[in-house]
Structure formats: C-alpha cells, structure tokens
Amino acid sequence: MRNKLKAGSVLLVTLLLFAVGTHIYSNENMWFQGMVYLALAQGINILYGFTGYLPFGYVGFFGTGAYAASLYMTDFHTQPIVAILGGGATALIVGLLLSPLLRLSGAYFSIGSLAASQMIYYTVSNPALQAVTNGPYGMNLEAFYNPTASYAVMLVILALTLFTTAYLRYSRTGLALRATREDAVSAAMAGIPVVRMRIMAWLLSALIAGLVGGTFAWHISVFYPNTVFDLNVSIFAIVFTLFGGGASLLGPIIGMFVLYGLYNWIGISAPQYFQLIYGVLIVMLVLFLPNGIMSLFRKKGYDVP
Amino acid sequence: MTIRFSTRSRRIATALTLSASLSMVGMSALPAAAVKTPNQLVIGTLYASSGSFATSSISSYDGLKFWAATVDRQGGVYVKALHKKVKIVIKAYNDQSSATTAATLYNQLITMDKVNVLVSDFGSVLTSVAVPIAQEHHQLLFDVTGTGASFFTKSNPYLVLTSLPTSAIWPNSLADYLVKQKTKRVAVLYDTNDFDQSQYNTLVSRLKAAHITPVYTGGVPTSTTNYAIIDHAIAASNPQAVVEFGYPNNDIAFLQSLNANGVHFPKVFTIFPGQQLQLMQQNVGVSGLANTLTYPTPPLLQYNRVNFGMPLSAFEKQFPSVEHHPVDFLTVAGYNAGLIIQKTLETSPTLTQLGMRHAVNSFSGTLNTIDGQFKIDSTGAQIGERLPVGQLIKRGNGLAVKFLQH
Amino acid sequence: MVAYTILSGLLFGLYFSLMAIGLNLIFGVMRMVNLAHGDFIMLGAFAAFFAYTLWNMNPLVTMLVVFFLFIILGGALYYLVVPRLLRAHDPEMLSLILFFGLSQIIQALAVIAFGNNQRSIDYTALGSGTVYLFGQGFEESWVVVASVSLLAIILVSIYLYVTKLGVATRAVMSHREEAASAGISVHRVSAYAMGIGLALAAIAGVFSPFMIGSIDPTMGTDLTTTSFAIIIIGSLGNPIGTIVGGMIYGLSLMYMESYQPSWSSLVPYLLLFIILLLKPSGLLGRRMRNA
Structure with a gap:
C-alpha cells in the first residue's frame, strides 16, 4: 500500500510537471524531448535495470517506430494515433525478429544490438528502397503536423511507460526479472521461466521505443533518416538511466531531469564549450557516482520507489 | 520507523524532482x-x-x-x-x-x-x-x-x-553543357543524401531527355572516404566525363583518390571546389584541381x-x-x-x-x-541565381575559373 | 577488376586489423569497452599531419614517436580511471559510458586545438610510385602501410606469446582471478595493455590519411564502430582473431564498393550480426555466451 502511494506520487508529480511545464517555460520542444528521453530511459530501464542487458542499438526501435508511423500516415492515410500504435507494433515485430540477440551477453549483446540498429538504418535510408521509405530524402508529415496533439499523446505514452515501470518495480514479475539478472541459473532452478521473461522485457522495451519514435516523428514532422537513427538517442537514454540508477522508477526520472536539464542549460548558456563540459560531467559521474544517484539513498537505508 | 522513512524519502524524492526540474525552468532567467x-x-x-x-x-x-x-x-x-x-x-x-x-x-x-x-x-x-x-x-x-x-x-x-x-535545379547548366559538348559517355557518382541525390536525379533525367544514357551510375554512402575502388569501377566503363555529387568531404576524397591512384578521366566535375576553393586546395592541391569542372559561386564568380x-x-x-x-x-x-x-x-x-x-x-x-x-517565387524558394559551369585553370600558384556554360 | 578488388581488400584488411587490434587488447584484458578508440586514431592522424607539415617528418618516424607517447598516455589513463571503475557494480557496462564521455572530451578539445576543417597529407609522403602485385598496380603508400601493419601485428603476437609480460597478459585475459592469485600483478599487466592498445590505435591513425582519406576532429566515431565490427567478426578478446576480422571486413567492403556501392556501409554490420548469431564468440573465439 505504502509502496503504491510512493510510486503513485512520483508518477503524478512527474506527469503534472510535463502537463503544466510549458506554461512555466515556454520552450515546448524542450519539454517534449524531455518526455521522449524519459520514456526511452524507462524503456532501457525495463530491459537493463531488470535483466542486465544494455541495448546500445535501442535507437533502432525508435527509428523503426518513427518510420513505420510516418509511412502509415502518408501511404495509408491513417489517423496519427492509429499510425503511432502501428509504429509501436512494427517495432514489436522487429524486436521479435531480433530476439535471438538475447542469447548474447554483456558487451556482445550491446554491440550486437548496435549492429542491428545500423542495419535497419542503412536499409531504410538506401536509395534502392526509395519507393517505400523515400530513401535518403526522409519523411515529411507536414499535412499531419499538430504539436499540441502530439504533445498530449506523448504525455499519455509517458504515463503508460512510467506505470509499467512502477508495476515491474513492485510486482512479482519484476522481482522474478531481477532474480534472472543476479543469477540466471538459480532463478531457472527456482522455477522462473528465464528466457521467456527476458524476451518479454525486450519486447516491452521495443514497444515503448516504437511508440515514442512514432510520436516523435509526428511532433517533429520533417526528418531525415539520420535524425531518427542517431546513435546519440540511445546513448542519452542509457546515460540518463545509469546516472539515476536502474531497476527503480525514480532513478531514470532524476537522471533525465538533472542531465537533460544540464544539457540544455549548458547548450544555452555556454554553447561553445558544450561538448567539453558534457563529456567532463559524464566522466565525473561514472568515476564518483558509479551506481547512480539512487545508490546514495539506498546506502542511507531509504527505500526509493 | 518505516513510516518516517517512507514519508521522508517521498519528500526528498519530490523535492529532488522539483529542484532538478528547476535547472530546466531556471533558464527563463536568461536575457530575453x-x-x-x-x-x-x-x-x-x-x-x-x-x-x-x-x-x-x-x-x-x-x-x-x-x-x-x-x-x-x-x-x-x-x-x-x-x-x-x-x-x-x-x-x-x-x-x-x-x-x-x-x-x-x-x-x-x-x-x-x-x-x-x-x-x-x-x-x-x-x-x-x-x-x-x-x-x-x-x-x-x-x-x-x-x-x-x-x-x-x-x-x-x-x-x-x-x-x-x-538543389534539384542546380545541375541544369551542367546538363546543358554536357549535351552541347556531345558527351555521350557520362559516369555519374553521387552520395545517398537529399542534396546529392536530387541533383543526380535531375542530371540523369535531363541527359536522358537528350538521349544520353549514363554509362555508369552509382550511389555511395555519404560516409565514404576512400574512392580508390570506385574509381576503378568507373574507369571500367570508359567515360568521357565523370560527375561526382558529394559533400565537401566526399569531393576531397574523390579528387584525392584520382590524384593518388593515377586513374585519369577526360572531364571531372565536383560541386565544392566552386564553393570552398581554399579548403579544397589545401587538401587536394592545385594540380589535383586544375582542369576539373565545378559550379563557380562567389568569390569565384563576380556579379x-x-x-x-x-x-x-x-x-x-x-x-x-x-x-x-x-x-x-x-x-x-x-x-x-x-x-x-x-x-x-x-x-x-x-x-x-x-x-x-x-x-x-x-x-x-x-x-x-x-x-x-x-528573386523568390511564391513558395519562398530562390529563383534568381543560376549556377554556371566553370573550369578551374591553373594560373601562377593558384587557380582561376573559365566559364563554360551559363 | 576481380583481382584488383581482392588484392586491395587484403591490403586494406591488414590495415583494418591494425586499426582494431588495440581495442581488442583492451577489452580482452580489462573487459572495458573503449568507445573513445576512434578518437585515439584521430589523435594519431593529427600527430602525423602536424609532424609532416611543420617538420616534414616521415610518417614512419612519427609512428615510432607516437607509439611511445601513447604507451605512457595509456598507462596514465589506466591508473587514473580504471581501478576506480572496477569497484562499481557493473564495470563492463559503465565503461561504455565512461569512454563515451572521454570521447566527447577528446573531440571537443581537438576541435578547439585543430579547428573543424579537413586536413590531408600529401599522398607522396609514403612513396609516390606504383607497386605491381600479380599484374595489378597499387599505390606505393598502400603497400607500405599494409606491410607496416603486418609487422606490427607480428610484433604484438611475439609480445603476447614470447615475452614474460605478454604471457601474463594472456593469463589475465583467460582467467583474471586465477592469474591474480598466481601472483601476477593484474594492474601492471592491464596498464601495459591499455598503453599498447592506445598506442596501436594511434599508429593506425598516423597512416589513416593514406588509407581512409582526409582527417578531422570528429572522424573517430565512425572508426570506433568499424573497429568494433572487425573485432567481433574475428573474436572479441582475442587479438589474433582481429586479423581474420580485418581481412573479412576489408575483402567484403572492397567487393561491395566495386559492385554494389550504395549497400557498402551495411557490410560491417551485416557481417557482425550474422557472425554474432551463428557463433556468438566470433570466428576464432571460445565460450562467452549466456545460459
């Protein structure tokens, strides 16, 4: 009960912040991208925090969702919301096709997923597929452009993502998943269907990235292939998750607010030293806070949601 | 105990979330x-x-x-x-x-x-x-x-x-020039991005309208840095003119590779010597650029x-x-x-x-x-400029441009 | 055309092996994923550029200087960050983030120091002639670079299989804990591995203007992913397997560039993906696979 209350209040405060944020600080795009990165960070969290698989090529699902949703809109004239659901479903199917990657471990998995995302990118952007994907010309959703509606849809997707993480944080399923991370063999012996659970987490995170990608495409409305397959998207989401601390609801939220906030703050106040400051910051964080901010609270004995 | 901890941690959590978000909100204080x-x-x-x-x-x-x-x-x-x-x-x-x-x-x-x-x-x-x-x-x-x-x-x-x-109308003058010169064997190499591929499409359709079918066409990734193998593939088609549509990096790499591996084509066209001559000259050298064709723009082109x-x-x-x-x-x-x-x-x-x-x-x-x-049209696109075709000619230690087609 | 494609694939394959071998050494010894690998290649490239334009220094001489400089730099970097990192919960994954941050720092400093423009070295600096192999003519610089790469790889093998430190390095690679309990100083071995790994990357950088094209401060990012593809195709954690990876990569890249250029950037990733799924440990690897 108490757990539910805690998680619920974190969830509510976060969503409320995004709901009213644009009235406090009117750069709506910054808030929108904050939601995008938070949802992606939680997607990474579901996979990495609970199973230990770090998908470097997570952006592959994001780009897949962006392209699929855009194509459903432009080629089949579907409603944007239906198209976004379609984008999520497409990412899910791609996730299913790529599920053999889960046989790999550690850095092998990370780099394998990176290769997969690059393969999708180079295929989608290839001129040979111009009739289907528009090749290097990218997508133009000008006819569907609606920043207010896409902002609202993103908020809903973020809510669902946060709710899912909160559920995994406290449910038996989440506990079982974490058991597979700590010691897969004992978990299997305790009757946990290790492989099925892992695939489930993988597909869930793929679905989230697909939905987010679709909504991002709708919001930005004009993009080139390298915009939605930019590896920095993966790296940002991973850094935010690790900085906050995985396997918790609050960790990635804090990670996103602090780091994305700083990113924008540096970008706006000291643009010329931007890359340098951000790099130094990341190195310092890894060296002095290697287990995430949440570890500080846990060390003190607080049970963070 | 637990009650106190949990309320406190919640308060801390909320405070952290809010204060962290202040780093986003706080930017409104910047000079606007x-x-x-x-x-x-x-x-x-x-x-x-x-x-x-x-x-x-x-x-x-x-x-x-x-x-x-x-x-x-x-x-x-x-x-x-x-x-x-x-x-x-x-x-x-x-x-x-x-x-x-x-x-x-x-x-x-x-x-x-x-x-x-x-x-x-x-x-x-x-x-x-x-x-x-x-x-x-x-x-x-x-x-x-x-x-x-x-x-x-x-x-x-x-x-x-x-x-x-x-960009799609840039190659009009180039196409006119190639047609006028009765260049029958044209090879076109382009990078697979919006800027270059749209030029490739225009050039090829204009050439085809004049009954010239390119003897070689190839799209390469924009990240391509070594053209040696591609040069040999192009050379195998025995072209009279080779057109390479790229970004500055690609044009540098392409011209360098021609320099280094000794493949020679009668006419070579690239875009960026006409726009960033100094950068190209530093990398490719005067002799690598001499006699190649380009779209000259200011400062090479004086209005x-x-x-x-x-x-x-x-x-x-x-x-x-x-x-x-x-x-x-x-x-x-x-x-x-x-x-x-x-x-x-x-x-x-x-x-x-x-x-x-x-x-x-x-x-x-x-x-x-x-x-x-x-001069703009009703969509806001520029129609006043037309990019001519010029040839870079060695003059003293530097390069000058000779206009071939306006 | 076919013969030319194959031979240039082999020449470039040797160079690609040199480019990636340092990354593999570091991963094998420390289980650290050096995402800044390509940026050390970039630093080597700028060293060659400035040495050549300022003092007209032959890249082969620059290579020797750079090699020793980067061994020291790598050792220092090791003691600065790695022991700290090893105390974390999941050092292998955290190393990805740490070296990503380092890569950002190096690129930012390089932009400040060198500017953004592309730079090139006169291609004749390593010889301007044409070398004929099996009736096909190749640029002399390619042949010089391929030979030096081969020599460097042979020296690395001698180091790993003959010298005392090298044998200890291999022991740490295969059984870290056992090696430590057998009295091997894991830190010392690792510091050397880091130094040699970065030094190899830097000397690959010295030759990159001749093999890869013009250089700029952000060229490293792509080179890092290419190097990853190569070492996984060969086998992660097995430096000698890198040669196999480099050759396969070089040959397939040249083949695609000759016959299907627009798909050529897909090659490394496709190969990597197929090999990972068929044989997760790489072509020459053992074990390293999950339940």
Whole structure:
C-alpha cells in the first residue's frame, strides 16, 4: 500500500510537471524531448535495470517506430494515433525478429544490438528502397503536423511507460526479472521461466521505443533518416538511466531531469564549450557516482520507489 | 520507523524532482528581455561548432556576424517600422550538427528569446526541423542554404531562401553543357543524401531527355572516404566525363583518390571546389584541381551590377580582417542573408512576421547583391541565381575559373 | 577488376586489423569497452599531419614517436580511471559510458586545438610510385602501410606469446582471478595493455590519411564502430582473431564498393550480426555466451 502511494506520487508529480511545464517555460520542444528521453530511459530501464542487458542499438526501435508511423500516415492515410500504435507494433515485430540477440551477453549483446540498429538504418535510408521509405530524402508529415496533439499523446505514452515501470518495480514479475539478472541459473532452478521473461522485457522495451519514435516523428514532422537513427538517442537514454540508477522508477526520472536539464542549460548558456563540459560531467559521474544517484539513498537505508 | 522513512524519502524524492526540474525552468532567467527595448533588434540563429556540418556552418555564421558588425559600425540598420536606426544583436546557439538538438534550440529562440528575426543553420538537414516550428509559431524563417525542395510549399508563407536555388535545379547548366559538348559517355557518382541525390536525379533525367544514357551510375554512402575502388569501377566503363555529387568531404576524397591512384578521366566535375576553393586546395592541391569542372559561386564568380551591400572586392578586403576567416561561398551566403534581412527591415512598414514576408516579396527581383540577383517565387524558394559551369585553370600558384556554360 | 578488388581488400584488411587490434587488447584484458578508440586514431592522424607539415617528418618516424607517447598516455589513463571503475557494480557496462564521455572530451578539445576543417597529407609522403602485385598496380603508400601493419601485428603476437609480460597478459585475459592469485600483478599487466592498445590505435591513425582519406576532429566515431565490427567478426578478446576480422571486413567492403556501392556501409554490420548469431564468440573465439 505504502509502496503504491510512493510510486503513485512520483508518477503524478512527474506527469503534472510535463502537463503544466510549458506554461512555466515556454520552450515546448524542450519539454517534449524531455518526455521522449524519459520514456526511452524507462524503456532501457525495463530491459537493463531488470535483466542486465544494455541495448546500445535501442535507437533502432525508435527509428523503426518513427518510420513505420510516418509511412502509415502518408501511404495509408491513417489517423496519427492509429499510425503511432502501428509504429509501436512494427517495432514489436522487429524486436521479435531480433530476439535471438538475447542469447548474447554483456558487451556482445550491446554491440550486437548496435549492429542491428545500423542495419535497419542503412536499409531504410538506401536509395534502392526509395519507393517505400523515400530513401535518403526522409519523411515529411507536414499535412499531419499538430504539436499540441502530439504533445498530449506523448504525455499519455509517458504515463503508460512510467506505470509499467512502477508495476515491474513492485510486482512479482519484476522481482522474478531481477532474480534472472543476479543469477540466471538459480532463478531457472527456482522455477522462473528465464528466457521467456527476458524476451518479454525486450519486447516491452521495443514497444515503448516504437511508440515514442512514432510520436516523435509526428511532433517533429520533417526528418531525415539520420535524425531518427542517431546513435546519440540511445546513448542519452542509457546515460540518463545509469546516472539515476536502474531497476527503480525514480532513478531514470532524476537522471533525465538533472542531465537533460544540464544539457540544455549548458547548450544555452555556454554553447561553445558544450561538448567539453558534457563529456567532463559524464566522466565525473561514472568515476564518483558509479551506481547512480539512487545508490546514495539506498546506502542511507531509504527505500526509493 | 518505516513510516518516517517512507514519508521522508517521498519528500526528498519530490523535492529532488522539483529542484532538478528547476535547472530546466531556471533558464527563463536568461536575457530575453533585450527584445523589448527598441534600441536593438535580435537576430536568432544556430551554428554547429562540431559534427559533420561544422566547417560549412561556421563559415556561414561568420558571414552573418560580419554583416551585423558592419551595420552596427554605421549605427545599425534603418528600421522603417520604427523610423530610426537600430543596432543588431545576434543570439546564437550551438546545435553541434544534430537536428534533434537544433529543434529544441530553434524553439528556444522563438518562444523564450522571442527573437525578431530567425535565421536557420547551414544546409537542409539542420534547416528541415526549423521549417515546421517556424510555421507553427508564425515566425518568418530566413533560410540561408537549406535547399531541400520539399521545404517550399504554397501553404507556408513563413520561409524565404536567401541564396542558392533549390538543389534539384542546380545541375541544369551542367546538363546543358554536357549535351552541347556531345558527351555521350557520362559516369555519374553521387552520395545517398537529399542534396546529392536530387541533383543526380535531375542530371540523369535531363541527359536522358537528350538521349544520353549514363554509362555508369552509382550511389555511395555519404560516409565514404576512400574512392580508390570506385574509381576503378568507373574507369571500367570508359567515360568521357565523370560527375561526382558529394559533400565537401566526399569531393576531397574523390579528387584525392584520382590524384593518388593515377586513374585519369577526360572531364571531372565536383560541386565544392566552386564553393570552398581554399579548403579544397589545401587538401587536394592545385594540380589535383586544375582542369576539373565545378559550379563557380562567389568569390569565384563576380556579379557586377551590385546595388545593395558590398561588392565582392570590398568584401574580400574587409571580411578576413574582421572575422579572421578566409572568404568562401558560405561566408558570402551568410553575409547575403544579412543583406536580405537588412533590406526587409528597411522596407517593411511593420515588424510583424507576415509584414516582413510581404516586404520581401516587394523587393524580390530588384535586389542585386554580391551573391547575384535576389528573386523568390511564391513558395519562398530562390529563383534568381543560376549556377554556371566553370573550369578551374591553373594560373601562377593558384587557380582561376573559365566559364563554360551559363 | 576481380583481382584488383581482392588484392586491395587484403591490403586494406591488414590495415583494418591494425586499426582494431588495440581495442581488442583492451577489452580482452580489462573487459572495458573503449568507445573513445576512434578518437585515439584521430589523435594519431593529427600527430602525423602536424609532424609532416611543420617538420616534414616521415610518417614512419612519427609512428615510432607516437607509439611511445601513447604507451605512457595509456598507462596514465589506466591508473587514473580504471581501478576506480572496477569497484562499481557493473564495470563492463559503465565503461561504455565512461569512454563515451572521454570521447566527447577528446573531440571537443581537438576541435578547439585543430579547428573543424579537413586536413590531408600529401599522398607522396609514403612513396609516390606504383607497386605491381600479380599484374595489378597499387599505390606505393598502400603497400607500405599494409606491410607496416603486418609487422606490427607480428610484433604484438611475439609480445603476447614470447615475452614474460605478454604471457601474463594472456593469463589475465583467460582467467583474471586465477592469474591474480598466481601472483601476477593484474594492474601492471592491464596498464601495459591499455598503453599498447592506445598506442596501436594511434599508429593506425598516423597512416589513416593514406588509407581512409582526409582527417578531422570528429572522424573517430565512425572508426570506433568499424573497429568494433572487425573485432567481433574475428573474436572479441582475442587479438589474433582481429586479423581474420580485418581481412573479412576489408575483402567484403572492397567487393561491395566495386559492385554494389550504395549497400557498402551495411557490410560491417551485416557481417557482425550474422557472425554474432551463428557463433556468438566470433570466428576464432571460445565460450562467452549466456545460459
């Protein structure tokens, strides 16, 4: 009960912040991208925090969702919301096709997923597929452009993502998943269907990235292939998750607010030293806070949601 | 115990979330108020200090800065709407060549800094995200070099391309030249991106209309850095002319590879020697560029009937000493964007964005700058310039251009 | 055309092996994923550029200087960051983030120091002639670079299989804990591995203007992913397997560039993906696979 209350209040405060944020600080795009990165960070969290698989090529699902949703809109004239659901479903199917990657471990998995995302990118952007994907010309959703509606849809997707993480944080399923991370063999012996659970987490995170990608495409409305397959998207989401601390609801939220906030703050106040400051910051964080901010609270004995 | 811990941790958690978000909110304290004072006008733009567009972006940004410094030395720009001279301030952020970051920063310029005039970063990729944002916020976007054809639509009045025609029509003169020279065996190599592939498509369809079917066509990834193998594949088709459409890096790598591996083609065309000759010369050398064809642009191409702003000779004299950067086409393009803005402010009776757009229409076709005639069509795309074809000829230690086709 | 494609694939394959071998050494010994690998290649490239343009220094001489400089730099970097990192919960994954941050720092400093423009070295600096192999003419510089690469790889093998430190290095690679309990100083071995790994990357950088094209401060990012593809195709954690990876990569890249250029950038990733799925430990690897 108490757990539910805690998680619920974190969830509510976060969503409320995004709901009213644009009235406090009117750069709506910054808030929108904050939601995008938070949802992606939680997607990474579901996979990495609970199973230990770090998908470097997570952006592959994001780009897949962006392209699929855009194509459903432009080629089949579907409603944007239906198209976004379609984008999520497409990412899910791609996730299913790529599920053999889960046989790999550690850095092998990370780099394998990176290769997969690059393969999708180079295929989608290839001129040979111009009739289907528009090749290097990218997508133009000008006819569907609606920043207010896409902002609202993103908020809903973020809510669902946060709710899912909160559920995994406290449910038996989440506990079982974490058991597979700590010691897969004992978990299997305790009757946990290790492989099925892992695939489930993988597909869930793929679905989230697909939905987010679709909504991002709708919001930005004009993009080139390298915009939605930019590896920095993966790296940002991973850094935010690790900085906050995985396997918790609050960790990635804090990670996103602090780091994305700083990113924008540096970008706006000291643009010329931007890359340098951000790099130094990341190195310092890894060296002095290697287990995430949440570890500080846990060390003190607080049970963070 | 547990009760106390949990409430406390919740409070801490909430406090942390809020205070962390303050780092986002706190930015509203940055100087945006400058806009309100009528003694200066704020021009907002982005540049890329790193990443794939950095070289070009910095050039064009320096050009714009040079324009602002020049007008400010003379007490500012005469703004018709205010009936007085007003100083120009440039507010610029660094997008690091990332379109996603650029989207947020364009939004920042419009919504938080409330800039009077919005100018896009270099090229189509970094301009693309600005187009819908500017339209949504009813902010006129001065597009310096974003020549992607899909940006320009009749339904969007908030866009003006200040230099260069849309990339798809660049190769018209090249096609005319090849047809006139009766070049039957043409090889076309292009990079698979919007800018280069649209030129490839235009060139090939114009050649086919003249019953010339290229003997070799190939699209390579924009990241290609070694052309040695591709050169051999092209050589196998025995062409009379080889056209390579790339970005500066690709043109450098392509010309270098011809130099190094001794493959020789009678005619070689690349885009960027005509725009960034100094950079190309540093990398490829005079002998590697001599006799190749290109689209010459200012400073290689001199427009004589300048009726607004500096002519080329004055620009070449003053620019390097102010910006400590050599003159290339993109510095001219950045300066030219400033001139178009200046003319807009001098002409427009209001400072509303649509008012400024109408003002641009009113002088379109009458303005001749260092970058040639400024003329836009109803979508805001540039139609005044046409890129000629020229050949680089060795002269002394440097290169000069011989015009082949206008 | 076919013979030319194959031979240039082999020449470039040797160079690609040199480019990637340092990354593999570091991963094998420390289980650290050096995402800044390509940036060290970039630093080597700029060293060659400035040495050549300022003092007209032959790249082969620059290579020797750079090699010793980067061994020291690598050792220092090791003691600065790695022991700290090893105390974390999941050092292998955290190393990805740490070296990503380092890569950002190096690129930012390089932009400040060298500017953004592309630079090139006169291609004749390593010889301007044409070398004929099996009736096909190749640029002399390619042949010089391929030979030096081969020599460097042989020296690395001698180091790993003959010298005392090298044998200890291999022991740490295969059984870290056992090696430590057998009295091997894991830190010392690792510091050397880091130094040699970065030094190999830097000397690959010295030759990159001749093999890869013009250089700029952000060229490293792409080279890092290419190097990853190569070492996984060969086998992660097995430096000698890198040669196999480099050759396969070089040959397939040249083949695609000759016959299907627009798909050529897909090659490394496709190969990597197929090999990972068929044989997760790489072509020459053992074990390293999950339940």
